[in-house]
Amino acid sequence: MVLNIIKIVVLPFIIIIAGVTFLLLPAKKINNIWGFRTRASSRSISTWKYANKRAGQLFLGMGIVLECISLAFVFSKLIDYTQVISIIAYSVLGIIVIVFLIVQVELHKKFDKNGNKTE
Numbered sequence: 001m002v003l004n005i006i007k008i009v010v011l012p013f014i015i016i017i018a019g020v021t022f023l024l025l026p027a028k029k030i031n032n033i034w035g036f037r038t039r040a041s042s043r044s045i046s047t048w049k050y051a052n053k054r055a056g057q058l059f060l061g062m063g064i065v066l067e068c069i070s071l072a073f074v075f076s077k078l079i080d081y082t083q084v085i086s087i088i089a090y091s092v093l094g095i096i097v098i099v100f101l102i103v104q105v106e107l108h109k110k111f112d113k114n115g116n117k118t119e
Helices: 002-024 045-076 080-108
Strands: none
Touching: 002 045, 002 080, 045 080
16 A cells, blocks of 8 residues: 555656756757657757646646645545556556647747747
């Protein structure tokens, strides 16, 4: 039971750590190792910085919300931990996809094909 509770609490915390890392320790240069690495984010240093900052903000916010939901499940004690772990794990995957889509759409709206701001 304790291991299940740890899993429920740790999974959203990983998303929070990713958000904090993207915000506090962003990759300074476009690279193939660390950061929000897509074709759109790698067009210019402006797109790179924007994508990494925005992804960090989204990961942090969504991670905090998911952590609060997870803690509510843990404290309710009226749950099947195995099901909750699955729900939280799929939620983490969903957050990753949602952050990717949001940042990509925003990059295409805010920057042209050369990475210059359009607004």
